Amino acid sequence: MGSLRTEMPCNMTESDRIKAINSVLKDYFVLHPNTMISAKELMPRFINEGIFNHNNRDGNPIRKLLRKLYKEKRLCALKYVYFEVKEKNKNWFFTDEKPKNA
Secondary structure (H helix, E strand, O other), X not given: OOOHHHHOOOOOOHHHHHHHHHHHHHHHHXXXXXXXXXXXXXXXXXXXXXXXXXXXXXXXXXXXXXXXXXXXXXXXXXXXXXXEEOOOOEEEEEEOOOOOOX
C-alpha cells in the first residue's frame, strides 16, 4: 500500500505541492545524507509521488516552480533548495548541507 503522498492528485495547490516536495526531500536526505542533487534528477521521484504529472524538457516542471518562487521571493518555502548562478540561467539543486560558498 502506498503512502498518502502517492494518492494526491497532480493538480494539487501550489502550497500542497511545496509541502509534498519538502516531504520527498526530507525522506531523500534521510537515505542520502550530506549530498547535493540536481533538481531535475529528482523529477522521477516527484512524478511517482504525484507532485507533477510528467517530466518535460529535462526537469522543466520543478525548474519552473523554483523560478516562480525565486521571482516572488518565496524560495525559502523549499527547505533544501540551492542554486548556482550561471551567465544566462541558474542551476538548481537540493542539498541538506550548507554549500561551501554560502
